[in-house]
Amino acid sequence: MTAALLDAGHAAAAGAPHGQLASAMSGGALRLSCHKLIEDAARATVLLVPGLLRLDVRPLEDSLQVFARALHAVPPRWEIIGGTADEAATDEPYRLEWRVDAALEPHPIRGHVAVTMTVDFDQGVAHFVTHAVFREVLA
Amino acid sequence: MRRVALTLRADAVEAVLDVLMPLLPQGVYERVIDPERTEVAFFGDGLPAGAALDSIAGDALLGRDEEEVPDSREERRRRAGRAWTVAGRLRVRSPDDPPSADGALEVIIEPAPGAFGTGAHPTTRGCLELLLELAPGGGLADLGCGSGVVAIAGARLGWEPVYALDFDERSVRATERNAQRNGVAVRAVLADLREIPAPPAHTLVANLPLDVHERIAGSLSPATARVIVSGITASQEPAATAAYGRAGLALRGRRAADGWAALWLERT
Numbered sequence: 001m002t003a004a005l006l007d008a009g010h011a012a013a014a015g016a017p018h019g020q021l022a023s024a025m026s027g028g029a030l031r032l033s034c035h036k037l038i039e040d041a042a043r044a045t046v047l048l049v050p051g052l053l054r055l056d057v058r059p060l061e062d063s064l065q066v067f068a069r070a071l072h073a074v075p076p077r078w079e080i081i082g083g084t085a086d087e088a089a090t091d092e093p094y095r096l097e098w099r100v101d102a103a104l105e106p107h108p109i110r111g112h113v114a115v116t117m118t119v120d121f122d123q124g125v126a127h128f129v130t131h132a133v134f135r136e137v138l139a
Numbered sequence: 140m141r142r143v144a145l146t147l148r149a150d151a152v153e154a155v156l157d158v159l160m161p162l163l164p165q166g167v168y169e170r171v172i173d174p175e176r177t178e179v180a181f182f183g184d185g186l187p188a189g190a191a192l193d194s195i196a197g198d199a200l201l202g203r204d205e206e207e208v209p210d211s212r213e214e215r216r217r218r219a220g221r222a223w224t225v226a227g228r229l230r231v232r233s234p235d236d237p238p239s240a241d242g243a244l245e246v247i248i249e250p251a252p253g254a255f256g257t258g259a260h261p262t263t264r265g266c267l268e269l270l271l272e273l274a275p276g277g278g279l280a281d282l283g284c285g286s287g288v289v290a291i292a293g294a295r296l297g298w299e300p301v302y303a304l305d306f307d308e309r310s311v312r313a314t315e316r317n318a319q320r321n322g323v324a325v326r327a328v329l330a331d332l333r334e335i336p337a338p339p340a341h342t343l344v345a346n347l348p349l350d351v352h353e354r355i356a357g358s359l360s361p362a363t364a365r366v367i368v369s370g371i372t373a374s375q376e377p378a379a380t381a382a383y384g385r386a387g388l389a390l391r392g393r394r395a396a397d398g399w400a401a402l403w404l405e406r407t
Contacts, residue, residue: 017164036164039212041219044166054160058169060221061259069153124212 002104005052005072006030006134014050029135040124043067046115047130052076052102055113059126064094064117076102076109093118100134107136140210142218143192143203144180151199152177158195162187168219172237176201182208182215217249223259225267231259231288234320246291248317262369265394265401266344267292269367272392272403277341280304282332282355283370287314287325289344294323302338306331339363346370349379356382369401376400 004010008030011022020034030049038044040059047055053076056067068078082097093116100111111134119126147155152169156179159167163181170178186192193200208214222232230243239245266289275297281290284303287310294301303314303325311327318325332351337343339360344367345352352368359366366388371379373395380390383404392403 014161017161019164038166040216041221042166042168042215044164045160048161054157056156056160058166063260069157071157124216 002102002107002109002136003028005049005104005109006136010050011048015048018045018048020048025133025135027135029133032130032132032134034128034130036128038126038128040126046128047113047132049111049132049134052109052134053100055115055130057115057117057128059117059119064096064126066096066115072102072104074102074104076100076111107138109134110137111135140182140208141184141186141205142180142182142208143186143189143205144178145192145196145200146172146176146178146202146204147196148199148201149175149177152179155179155196155199168215170220170236180218182210221259223264225264226271228271229267229292231267231292244292244295246288246295247320248286248288248291249313249320261396261399262346262401263288265396265399266346266367266369268394269392269401269403270296270344273342273365277364278302278338279342279344280338280340281325282337282343282345283347283351284314284327285310285346287317287327289346290314290325290327291318291321291323293342293344294318294325295321298342299324301325302340303327304330304332304338306333336360337363341365343367344369349375352379353382356386356388359383359386359388364406366404367401368404369399371400371402372398373400376402380404 008022008024018034023031025031034046038059043056043058045054045056052072054069058065079099081099083095084092095116097114100113102109111132113132116129117126168180172178220233220235222236224230230239231246231248234247278300279293279298280302282304284290284305287303290301290303305311308329311329314327336358337355339362342365343363346369349371368379387406388404389407391405394401
């Protein structure tokens with residue numbers, strides 16, 4: 001049941017409009033990646049696990065809004081586990097990382113999601129790169 | 140380019156976006172109209188037909204508007220708008236957002252792609268919150284003016300004359316446009332405060348990096364009695380306070396948000 005949520009073919013098809021790549025890893029894990037240019041103030045999807053979750057972002061001037069949308073009756077729990085918040089101060093892209101836990105039956109799903117953002121203020125556009133891995137937690 | 144704007148029940152927006160987002164990979168522009176209604180707008184030439192969009196929105200749909208608009212980022216950003224309130228007394232909004240219903244003092248800022256945007260960054264908010272605590276009077280200089288929101292707010296609150304300085308020519312032009320739109324007198328000046336001293340205004344509002352604050356503090360005019368310091372992180376607060384302390388100013392108030400600090404200092 002939960003393994004079906006990690007079907008790479010399904011994730012690839014559903015995520016195709018967003019340029020999302022999906023592949024199956026050994027042990028049944030699902031690996032996802034996506035990159036996208038998003039204009040200032042637009043909200044767009046940068047990660048989609050059909051039936052489980054969607055991650056939208058909205059670059060807004062010099063801030064970033066993140067929308068974690070649950071697509072399952074049991075909403076996944078998002079916990080920030082790392083990141084840099086000041087591109088100007090570090091010379092690194094803005095980066096956020098989460099651990100995602102979905103308490104599903106028969107097996108919970110755990111994921112790691114990383115989003116980086118680089119902003120071109122002059123052009124009013126931001127470039128996002130998302131990497132994620134989700135796997136069932138077996139015992 | 141076709142622009143479609145759906146007015147939706149606020150409590151149903153996310154459910155509608157579940158269906159819309161796969162159809163609109165370039166994204167949507169949301170605007171809260173009021174607590175019950177949200178506008179979701181999107182642009183493109185290959186958008187779904189109106190009837191299909193109505194079907195997607197279902198009973199969440201309160202209205203649908205369509206029009207042809209220029210195909211430009213500036214146009215899309217301008218229409219996205221943005222409105223926010225400071226300390227319940229001052230509302231900053233784009234020209235396309237509805238006027239305040241509660242009579243709050245308003246500053247209208249034209250959103251533009253670029254670092255200055257509408258000035259909603261925590262550093263600017265800190266400046267405005269502290270500015271609202273001061274009794275207006277005498278001259279005010281907005282250093283690192285960006286969109287000009289602080290200078291315009293100062294003029295609306297009663298400071299005169301008001302100057303606005305920035306080393307970015309686009310910010311100077313934006314400040315001039317926004318001052319004109321708000322019907323206030325602000326003299327916007329292109330200047331690099333790493334090279335010249337701050338103007339001798341009674342009140343300075345400086346949203347700048349720490350090293351520029353240290354330069355300003357080192358050449359502060361005796362005519363300047365109050366400084367609002369922003370653009371610094373909380374960890375830089377002691378250094379900024381010390382720099383202005385050496386110029387004879389003492390801390391009177393502060394605001395902090397998201398790791399940023401804004402300070403109000405006065406001559407002792």
